[in-house]
Amino acid sequence: MAASPFLVVLDADSTLIRNEVIELIADEAGRGPEVAAATEAAMRGEVDFATSLRSRVEALRGVPVTAFARVLARIEPTPGVRELVDAVHARGGTVAVVSGGFHEVLDTVAPDLGVDLWRANRLHVDEGMLTGLVDGDIVDAEGKAAALREWAGELDVPLRSTIAIGDGANDLRMMDAAGLGLAFNAKPAVRAQANLVVGPVDLRAVIPLLP
Template structure:
């Protein structure tokens, strides 16, 4: 029996889009370095600094955090209002949902399937002796990697780019939003709002449902 045809692809950012939190800030709490990491995250999301360099710097602040902290962080993660409803609506219409994140697989691998996400990609943290080393394992998921993921997932599902939607809040989402047929700024920084096709101010992902094909 042939695989069902995928009608369209919706790709979301994770932190501050699919979920309300910035996971790296929650992890920084565990290291007692929340204030400095929060400030650095804000700068990266505004586009003031290079994302990859900023992420390496912020992850270095996590050195020494035990991997047992992931369970505590997961307990604090809050899905954005409307996340489940949006994902269900995409599936009802024959679409697929992807999440591509500058955050971490260690959290997204639990959160994404719980919410019904079909495919996801994020960074991985290097560990040694059940402790974070303070570095990213492998290539960093930056703006270009997000755009590449959207293209790749669309090709795999035989979905033309004209039937893709990207949703994000930070400067590192702009390239995937430009690749997609519709780029939505959700609860977004001014740089993103200025370049998006549409702006969604209300922090409720159900606002995206009327825009689905």
């Protein structure tokens, strides 16, 4: 891929899209409310993200992979996301997404929204059913920051020319690593530590901040 002058990295759940995907999958298992409460605690930074994710994924055991079609049908892109992606591309930049969510959904959603690069967790599957385990290393706070640095290096983009956009506590290291960390639709702890807070839940508000 040709080097780009800048890189924008977004979180997925509640940033690129309005939904928390793990909650949609949990609905398929009849465990939506308990998983939603655990997700909220993790995003506030009250519990370790990796530990919380493993426990929440355990609640998904037995969900058939065919349920992903129903989950994808419920995904709502965040207002302004397509306009932001178009604006980044028009300026010669690259759009990436790194998520504590799942490739099983992001592999469809990201290219549909024009995202160039993405990374997420993978759910372990056996005989067409989720096993309740995460397959491989968990994308946690440090994994998000590492992805931003890795992509910036591959694209020959200096870190000062990167923008990270997120809402939860597991986005803070990525936001700190970036040249500009934006709190979007964010929890109080994230708003307190971000370089800037984007007020409206509309990603078009980020466009004036692009290089």
